[in-house]
Amino acid sequence: MTGIIDYNAGNIKSVEHALEYLDAPYVLSGNPCELKNVDRVIFPGVGDAAYAMQQLKLTGFDSFLKDWAESGKPILGICLGSQIVFDYSEEGDTECLGLLKGSIRRFSSLKDKGFDTSLKVPHIGWNNVSFANGGSSLLNGVAPDSDFYFVHSYVIQPEDSSIIKGYADYGIKVPAIVEKDNIAVFQFHPEKSGKPGLGILRNFVSSDLSAKEKF
Template sequence: MVGIIDFNAGNITSLERALDYLKIPYIRSKNPSELKDCDRFMFPGDGDDAYAMAELKKSGFDVFVREQVAAGKPLLGICVGSQIIFEHSEEGDATCLGLVEGEIKHFYTIEPKMKEDKIKVPHMGWNNISFENGDCPILAGIKNDSDVYFVHSFVICPKDASVVKAYAEYGIKVPSVIQKGNVFACQFHPEKSGVTGLKIIENFCKLGTSC
């Protein structure tokens, strides 16, 4: 059973529709105790990293997520969920979950010339992703350079570059799929990325525990 972590962020309904289409059972809850028996978790959402962390702490999901990951259950962070698995975010100077070493920075912090060149932020729309650093189980059956749908202004900056399994090009090299053990993340929205995104979601839902 998939547990959808609801921390009062947007875009969760789109993920529910994708899971319904794939006929994958799930529970969506704002209460950690209602998800304790799930065997994997999805962590979707639009919005602000600092707000997301405040909501997680308020509900107790911050502790819950760390415990479930430590127990070997797979976690998939999507968009904001892909960012707050790291240690720190420049957005709101937020201390995040620390499941993966690294931080989150604005595009213009990483490459100020993007602003001078009038490259628009947020990075919004379809962009292709290129694979690197070996296989990743959630990308099984996906063609290299497939298009997926992005909406974000902040960028994943992992300490260990080997956790990046796919990236996009948008003014800079943008880490787009992350894997560290049983922790996975998509900076883009798989639930809005057509057949490719549905396959990524399906792959995640078929993973064994302790990946």
Template sequence: MIAIIDYGMGNLHSVSKAVERLGREAVVTSSPEAILAADGAILPGVGAFGDAMRNLRETGLDATVKAFAATGKPLLGICLGMQLLFDESEEHGTHEGLGLLPGRVVRFQGNYKVPHMGWNELSFLQDSPLFEGLTPGHVYFVHSYHALPERREDLLATTDYHQPVSAIVGRGSVFGMQFHPEKSGELGMALLGRFVALVDAAAGDRAG
């Protein structure tokens, strides 16, 4: 079972339905017990970084997400959820994040349209179990801020929007996708499917 973490900000229904289309059970929940009992967890997010972190802290789910990550079970942040994995964001002031990946989130700077919105092509930078059997293609982005990972090895894929932009990040069992895989056609669903496969594999290892 995969827990879709409900902290009041995110495309919970669309992510849940996408997981179910992949043939896996998904539960939308704000229960720490249910989240920690799940085989995998997804942290979605739409809105402002500071508001999201305030909601997580007020519900105690910030500690739950960190505790889940510490179990080694697969965790995926989507869009704002990916940004929350990092140390801090400069969105409307400086806000502390979950600190699961070192780095910070900054606003696009330049004489071009912000937010970055639309279909952009991914470039896979290194081997990852998320990419097994997949070929880079286009996925759907909507964001005004982007992550700057501190460690090069945490940056798994980029896209180009007037500069290289972090598109997929990960270390160990913690992953993030800046785009919306559930809205990104065949490749997006394939990437989400690879995450689900990692959840299944990890669950099998624990059971074995």
């Protein structure tokens, strides 16, 4: 069973629709106690890092996610949820969850890495993703350089580049897929990315799926 974390800062409906399309059972809840017995969790998110962290603390999901990560159970983070698993975000000067080592930086602050400031920010739209560092089992059946849908103004900067499993190109190499142990995060929206995105979600929830092929 998959749990979807509802902390008032998530792209919940699109994630629900994707899992329903896959015939994957799930529990959506804003109460950590109701998700403690699921097998894996999806941690979505859109909006502002500071607001999201405030909501996580108000709901108790900050402690829940830290305990969950330590337990070794799978976490899949999406968009803002892919960022605030790190230590710190420049957005709102925000201390984040610290599940992975690294920071989140504005595109505009990455001029030292060659970012072309004439490009529009936020980065919105379809962009192909090149796999790196051996990829991930969550990418099984997903073609390299598939297109995924992005909406973001901030960029993941892990301390350890070996945990980056996929990059997009938007003026600089943008970490798009990061995975370490039981934590896998996607800067893009797999639930809005058609067949390749559904393939990622299908791999994540595969033990719950019926044998019926739906795409």
